[in-house]
Amino acid sequence: MSKRRPHAQVWRTRLWVRIVAVGLPIALASTFLYPELLNPGWTDGMPADELPWWIGLVGVTAVLAFCVLVSRVTVDDNAVRIVNPWGTHEMARASVVDVRPGPYGVEFIGAAGDRHVALAVQCAGTILAKRPRWLELAQSVTGETPDRRQTEQDD
Known part of the structure; x- marks a missing residue:
């Protein structure tokens, strides 16, 4: 199964x-x-x-x-599971307060301030992609696009 x-x-x-x-x-x-x-x-x-x-x-x-x-990131209704070559970390989806680009991949920031990097999704833009993949992942986890959140904070 x-x-x-x-x-x-x-x-x-x-x-x-x-x-x-x-x-x-x-x-x-x-x-x-x-x-x-x-x-x-x-x-x-x-x-x-x-x-x-x-x-x-x-x-x-x-x-x-x-x-x-x-390397992979799995997101379901309740959890985010980050699988990297050095280990696996699972965190409750509700405890993720921010998803942002990092130097080694997308970073998940927990409510307690803990930070977990997912190597599978790189944050650098490519010529062929109009939008980096990490933005879709961030929207899937948090329910809002990071672009919109950052614009609201700047106002």
Whole structure:
């Protein structure tokens, strides 16, 4: 039986980011089988002194792919669940007083002043998007758009 709650909205990293995050370590790992893709002179295989660096690079990109695939935010009628690579945090939706952009992703501010960052939803605008995704997430959680709240505070 699924643990997904009824009427839950899920925000994950963008599809193109997930594709790149998975494709990059696969592409890098394929050079172990075909090292001449990196250097046409390596027809006999990758030199032994290059191998540890290349294994490290593939390992780092695989860890980043894991981080991208795991990260998500789930919002249902009662709770906000933030899943990051370093852990999961669930907070009551009613206890969220503000949702704002942060340097590492959208930030949820609780009534007690606690702050939780969701890596899955980045706050930087993109050329293709007219509106950042974090605004939709903020409206889903708080019921109002941050733009309107900030305008009312400035008056």
